[in-house]
Amino acid sequence: xxxxxxxxxxxxxxxxxxxxxxxxxxxxxxxxxxxxxxxxxxxxxxxxxxxxxxxxxxxxxxxxxxxxxxxxxxxxxxxxxxxxxxxxxxxxxxxxxxxxxxxxxxxxxxxxxxxxxxxxxxxxxxxxxxxxxxxxxxxxxxxxxxxxxxxxxxxxxxxxxxxxxxxxxxxxxxxxxxxxxxxxxxxxxxxxxxxxxxxxxxxxxxxxxxxxxxxxxxxxxxx
Amino acid sequence: xxxxxxxxxxxxxxxxxxxxxxxxxxxxxxxxxxxxxxxxxxxxxxxxxxxxxxxxxxxxxxxxxxxxxxxxxxxxxxxxxxxxxxxxxxxxxxxxxxxxxxxxx
Numbered sequence: 001x002x003x004x005x006x007x008x009x010x011x012x013x014x015x016x017x018x019x020x021x022x023x024x025x026x027x028x029x030x031x032x033x034x035x036x037x038x039x040x041x042x043x044x045x046x047x048x049x050x051x052x053x054x055x056x057x058x059x060x061x062x063x064x065x066x067x068x069x070x071x072x073x074x075x076x077x078x079x080x081x082x083x084x085x086x087x088x089x090x091x092x093x094x095x096x097x098x099x100x101x102x103x104x105x106x107x108x109x110x111x112x113x114x115x116x117x118x119x120x121x122x123x124x125x126x127x128x129x130x131x132x133x134x135x136x137x138x139x140x141x142x143x144x145x146x147x148x149x150x151x152x153x154x155x156x157x158x159x160x161x162x163x164x165x166x167x168x169x170x171x172x173x174x175x176x177x178x179x180x181x182x183x184x185x186x187x188x189x190x191x192x193x194x195x196x197x198x199x200x201x202x203x204x205x206x207x208x209x210x211x212x213x214x215x216x217x218x219x220x221x222x223x
Numbered sequence: 224x225x226x227x228x229x230x231x232x233x234x235x236x237x238x239x240x241x242x243x244x245x246x247x248x249x250x251x252x253x254x255x256x257x258x259x260x261x262x263x264x265x266x267x268x269x270x271x272x273x274x275x276x277x278x279x280x281x282x283x284x285x286x287x288x289x290x291x292x293x294x295x296x297x298x299x300x301x302x303x304x305x306x307x308x309x310x311x312x313x314x315x316x317x318x319x320x321x322x323x324x325x326x327x328x
Contacts, residue, residue, distance in 0.1 A: 002227035009228045013236045020240050020263050024247030029256060036259050039240075043266050049224050050233075050277040055269075055290055062294055067262065067301050074255050074305040078312045089250045090321065096249035100242040107238045116231040123278035127225045130281060143281045149291070152284040160288075164295045171299030179306035181313065 009049060016042035027088055033071050040064040054146040225278055233274040240267035254308045254318045258301060265297045 019039035026032050040063040047056035090096075130143060153161050240263055247260030269290045276286025312318050 005224055005227045009224070009232070013232075017236070017239055017243070020243040023259055023263060024243055024251070024256075029253055032256060032259060036262065039263065040266065043270060046233075046236075046270060047273055050273050051224070051281075052273050052277065052287060052290075055273060055287060058291065058294060059269075062298055063262070063266070067298060070301060070305055071255060071259060071262075074308050077309055078255070078318050088252060088256070090252060093250035096246050099249065100246040103245065104238055104242040107241075108235055111234050111238070112231050116229065119230045119278065123225055123230055126279055126281055143277075144284045144287060148284050149287055152288055157288050160292060164292055167299055168295060171302050175302045175306035178303065179309045 005049070009046075012042055012045050012049065015039075016046065029075055029088075030072070033068060033075060036071065037064050037068045040068065051143055054149055225281075230274055230278045233278075234271060237267040237270040237274070240264075240270065252319045252321055254311070254320050254323075255305070257320060258304050258308070261304075262297065262301065265293060269293055 016039050019035045019042060022035040023032050023039060026035060040059060044056045044059040044064065047053075047059060244260045244263030244265075244267065247263065248257050249260075251257050251260060272286045272290040272293065276283070276290075280286065308318055311323055315323055317323065
């Protein structure tokens with residue numbers, strides 16, 4: 001039983017890490033985005049393994065669904081400058097590699113050598129407090145579920161919850177304001193009344209290949 | 224999970240994923256690639272939060288709520304970031320981070 005969980009954990013870790021490595025090293029940026037989806041799904045499965053079901057569903061919906069599609073759209077809108085032939089990494093990418101490896105060593109050494117035993121003891125105590133209570137146990141002694149998350153959002157985390165919604169609204173407006181294209185030279189389709197008014201004044205408007213009216217600058221000013 | 228996998232393994236996985244994302248964010252030329260590296264880093268932080276919640280304080284909701292707020296902020300960040308990528312592409316016809324150097328001085 002325990003070995004099964006360990007094997008599942010190792011498989012999920014391998015999926016997540018290999019996908020992450022492929023995200024940062026693969027040449028084609030679209031393949032990179034697809035590997036990113038695989039990494040997100042691996043992380044979601046890890047959440048399920050750690051009994052955080054709601055977070056796993058949110059991970060699938062927000063990351064594997066929305067964020068990756070947004071990334072793919074951004075890639076395809078800017079596609080033809082990021083072809084396969086162009087260099088994907090900086091010339092001095094090994095500096096970044098050294099920085100990442102040194103950070104990994106600096107972060108993981110105290111974790112394993114100093115704190116690991118303390119945390120394991122604390123985790124065993126926390127787990128014992130859960131498993132000691134059986135069915136019909138009083139609230140607050142079981143692993144927190146989605147119900148508890150909803151309650152805490154409506155009680156002690158109400159203000160951060162509202163602030164997060166304001167943040168999302170600001171991001172929405174900001175993204176539209178930044179990405180919106182101001183088309184000063186947008187082709188305007190004239191209504192029949194406007195075409196008639198132009199003809200009355202003797203202004204001949206040019207037409208494009210499809211026969212649609214292309215308002216000239218003087219026609220725009222006359223209107 | 225708690226009885227069989229030590230928490231140090233989960234933290235090692237999260238640190239490895241963070242460093243992979245950091246390498247991607249530092250070494251990619253493509254701005255979208257940089258954003259993907261940042262997403263990997265944010266995901267590893269979420270793994271850490273959930274692991275500490277499950278192992279050390281499983282009856283509370285602090286870790287889960289914190290992770291949900293992290294996901295919210297990450298979604299806002301990636302939306303604004305990709306909008307900036309598109310705006311930069313319109314103005315400069317490139318999204319390589321080393322070619323957009325007007326502020327370098």
